[in-house]
Amino acid sequence: MSKASVLVVVPAFNEEESLAATLDELARTTRADVLVVDDGSRDHTSGIARQHDVPVLRHAVNLGVGAALQTGFRYALERGYDIAVQLDADGQHDPAYLESLVEPVASGAADVAIGSRYVARTGYRAPRARRLGMVVFSTIVRLGIGRRIADTTSGFRAYGRAVMEVCQHDFPQDFPDAPLLITLARMGFRTCEVPVEMRERGAGRSFYTLGKSLYYPYKNVLASLMALLRRSA
Amino acid sequence: MEFLSRTQIILALGAVGLALFVLELVRRRRLSEEYSLLWVVASTAVAVLGFTTPLLRGITRALGILYETSTVFALGLAFTTVMLLFNSVKLSRLSHENRQLTRELAFLRLALEEQGAVTQTPSDGGGGA
Numbered sequence: 609m610s611k612a613s614v615l616v617v618v619p620a621f622n623e624e625e626s627l628a629a630t631l632d633e634l635a636r637t638t639r640a641d642v643l644v645v646d647d648g649s650r651d652h653t654s655g656i657a658r659q660h661d662v663p664v665l666r667h668a669v670n671l672g673v674g675a676a677l678q679t680g681f682r683y684a685l686e687r688g689y690d691i692a693v694q695l696d697a698d699g700q701h702d703p704a705y706l707e708s709l710v711e712p713v714a715s716g717a718a719d720v721a722i723g724s725r726y727v728a729r730t731g732y733r734a735p736r737a738r739r740l741g742m743v744v745f746s747t748i749v750r751l752g753i754g755r756r757i758a759d760t761t762s763g764f765r766a767y768g769r770a771v772m773e774v775c776q777h778d779f780p781q782d783f784p785d786a787p788l789l790i791t792l793a794r795m796g797f798r799t800c801e802v803p804v805e806m807r808e809r810g811a812g813r814s815f816y817t818l819g820k821s822l823y824y825p826y827k828n829v830l831a832s833l834m835a836l837l838r839r840s841a
Numbered sequence: 842m843e844f845l846s847r848t849q850i851i852l853a854l855g856a857v858g859l860a861l862f863v864l865e866l867v868r869r870r871r872l873s874e875e876y877s878l879l880w881v882v883a884s885t886a887v888a889v890l891g892f893t894t895p896l897l898r899g900i901t902r903a904l905g906i907l908y909e910t911s912t913v914f915a916l917g918l919a920f921t922t923v924m925l926l927f928n929s930v931k932l933s934r935l936s937h938e939n940r941q942l943t944r945e946l947a948f949l950r951l952a953l954e955e956q957g958a959v960t961q962t963p964s965d966g967g968g969g970a
Contacts, residue, residue: 645947663955665947671940679944 612690612714614640614766616706617680618662619673620697624651627697631660634695637703643683644697645676653697673763674784681772681779690714693766701764705804712800713768719797720771720789722757723764723804741825745786748832753793757801760786764804771797780831783824787831794835848910853891860884879927883920887913 616634620627627644634642644657648670657664665679677694684692691713695701705723712718745760763784767775771792780788793799863880866872872880890897890913901912953959 663951665951667943667947669939669943671943675940675944679947682944682948 612710613688614638614691614693614706614710614714615680615684615687615689616640616642616693616695616703617677617684618642618644618657618695618697619647619676619680620644620649620653620657621647621670621673621676622649622651622653623697624649624653624656626699627653627656628660630695630697630699631657631662633699634703635660638706640693640706641689643680645679647671647673647676672783674780674788677784678775678779681767681775685769685772685776690769691766692772694763696763700806700808702805702807705764705802709764709766709802709804712802713766717798718800719768720792720799721766722759722762722789722799722801723806724757724759724762724801725804725806744825745828745832748829749786749789752790752832752836755793757789757799759801760789762804762806764806783828786828787835790832790835791838794838846909849891849894849897849913852910852913853888856884856887856891860888879920879924883924887917890916 616638618627618630618634623630631642631644642662644653644662644664646654646657646664646666648667654664654666663683665683667676667679680694681692691710693706693709695703695706701723709721709723712721742759742761746756746758749760750756774792774795774797778791789799860881863872863877863884867874867877890900894909897909897912901907901909904912904915906912906915950959
């Protein structure tokens, strides 16, 4: 890996079943520092992170994955990291791709690198409803910024310092997907996609429950629209 | 002066009662002055409309409404809508502030842990690691 200092941010909400495996795998595959943001879990998530000697920032109440990531950004900025990578606690994101994900940001080729399931042919097959959503949001993003981003919903991303600084002040609290990409693109940040493979989640429940799966499209269409209507800073 | 309809009188008295109740809440510090403003203005407006038939009639005609009472209800509904929207805006701001506080607390907690002042989060699931 290059000279840039990298922080792996693991947002975790009730992930006691899969967090240990994720942290073990991280310890085996990377020398980057790891931070767990416990987003108000009611289980032993924080304790497991401490057992692994990983620093934990614990939200007293559940704020959402975006807010957890934002907390990770602030930590990264305060401690002088150049790059923060979001890696989910549920085992979907393979740390083996960390290096290739960080590379474009570290080299200055991009400000945000997205670990994308669709750039190259990978083994991932999403459920039909989700595939439809991905096409819709990919289209919205393309209309919004005039450029195609295949995997707008991937949470496996590397963020450079300048992006983190901007995200300190304004960041989608629940689903940091299409609207975020539009906002960043309009601010002049460069985004690139890095092919990754994603796995089935290990244990625990997804952030995306039924209620959220109905709210998600509404929120993201509206927020994308608003991101386009706002004057870019 | 025309006779007031029974509905008008009931509405007006109700509005006066509401205004007094709102002021009483402020006096007991159960409602802040800031939030009382909309309520006092609205209930006073309803009371005034209820007692002055010509004004109410004029508004009713201007809005193309058939009955005066409907005007009062329409205005009441409009007020309710504004109030709810106002509350939603306040709620959004409050939850934003809540997030900031939660985050701040997390950082303070970590700083304390790093100094060795505390060892584990008390609310860590069923009793911590």
